Amino acid sequence: LAKTTQPPSMEAYEGQEVNVSCSHTNIATSEYIYWYRQVPHQGPQFIIQGYKDYVVNEVASLFISADRKLSTLSLPWVSLRDAAVYYCIVTDRVGYKLTFGTGTSLLVDP
Amino acid sequence: DMKVTQMPRYLIKRMGENVLLECGQDMSHETMYWYRQDPGLGLQLIYISYDVDSNSEGDIPKGYRVSRKKREHFSLILDSAKTNQTSVYFCASSFTNSGNTLYFGEGSRLIVV
Numbered sequence: 001l002a003k004t005t006q007p008p009s010m011e012a013y014e015g016q017e018v019n020v021s022c023s024h025t026n027i028a029t030s031e032y033i034y035w036y037r038q039v040p041h042q043g044p045q046f047i048i049q050g051y052k053d054y055v056v057n058e059v060a061s062l063f064i065s066a067d068r069k070l071s072t073l074s075l076p077w078v079s080l081r082d083a084a085v086y087y088c089i090v091t092d093r094v095g096y097k098l099t100f101g102t103g104t105s106l107l108v109d110p
Numbered sequence: 111d112m113k114v115t116q117m118p119r120y121l122i123k124r125m126g127e128n129v130l131l132e133c134g135q136d137m138s139h140e141t142m143y144w145y146r147q148d149p150g151l152g153l154q155l156i157y158i159s160y161d162v163d164s165n166s167e168g169d170i171p172k173g174y175r176v177s178r179k180k181r182e183h184f185s186l187i188l189d190s191a192k193t194n195q196t197s198v199y200f201c202a203s204s205f206t207n208s209g210n211t212l213y214f215g216e217g218s219r220l221i222v223v
Contacts, residue, residue: 034210043114043200043214044153087152091210097168098210100145100153 004088004101011107012078020073020104022088030092033064033071036100037084044087044100048073083108112137116201116215123222129188131218133201139213140206142184144168144176146197147217153200159184160206191222 005023012018024033032051036044048055048062050071055062061074075082087103114135123129133142140161145153145168155168159178173195177185184203188195198219202212 032210036212042216043202044212045214046211049210089210097155097158098212099155099169102150102152 004090006086006088006101006104008102009105009107011109013109014079015077018075018078018082018106020075020086020088020106022071022073023069024071024088024090025069027068027090028092031090032092033062033068034089034091034098035060035062035073036087036089038087038103039081039084047086078106078108080108080110082106112213114201114203114213114215116199116218119216119218121218121220123191123220125193125222126190127222129191129195129220129222131186131188131199131201131220133184133186133203133215135182135184135203135213137203137205137213138181139203140181141204142178143202143204143212144174144184144186145200145202146170147200148197156186156199188220191220193222196220196222 034049035047038044048060050062052064063072085103085105087100117132142159144156147153154170156174157168157176159165175187198217200217201215204212
């Protein structure tokens with residue numbers, strides 16, 4: 001399994017766009033990139049997944065570098081509700097064993 | 111309504127007592143999971159269940175066992191709880207073919223004194 005590296009924390013103001021980076025230098029060709037987030041006192045929540053290039057949904061967008069060693073989760077117009085820990089996970093599509101590291105703690109200021 | 115429900119949400123037990131944490135889901139997901147979360151350690155996978163009576167150890171199964179007799183229900187059992195099992199326990203579920211899109215419950219906070 002590829003190991004991921006994320007910044008431990010980030011801070012932003014409401015209304016800003018936030019980009020959370022994730023390095024996965026040893027990602028295998030069979031592996032996908034998943035992002036989850038966890039707000040206090042709740043379980044993690046799936047945000048987005050991707051394999052290459054660019055993926056977008058109603059919550060976020062995900063940019064994956066051409067060599068797939070770096071991905072960036074982009075959150076447009078963050079609000080206080082987006083304050084959470086964001087986890088980047090790399091694993092096989094049906095591997096079932098998601099490994100959650102310590103993630104990136106996003107603080108949002110009013 | 112897509113929901114994973116955990117009971118109880120909070121529990122205090124004495125060392126050596128047995129603990130039963132229960133999890134239910136209403137999505138007919140085949141696969142269910144138990145994780146624990148401790149400060150600074152992220153989430154650690156305890157057990158996976160691929161369907162009724164089809165369970166597999168995760169990364170930290172020692173001291174735990176599970177039971178899945180119905181697809182919608184997955185139990186985590188601690189026989190003779192230890193103080194180092196104080197943690198927040200999360201249950202999750204997913205469709206087998208949905209990749210790794212997991213739905214998590216709100217967690218069960220266990221304190222062993």
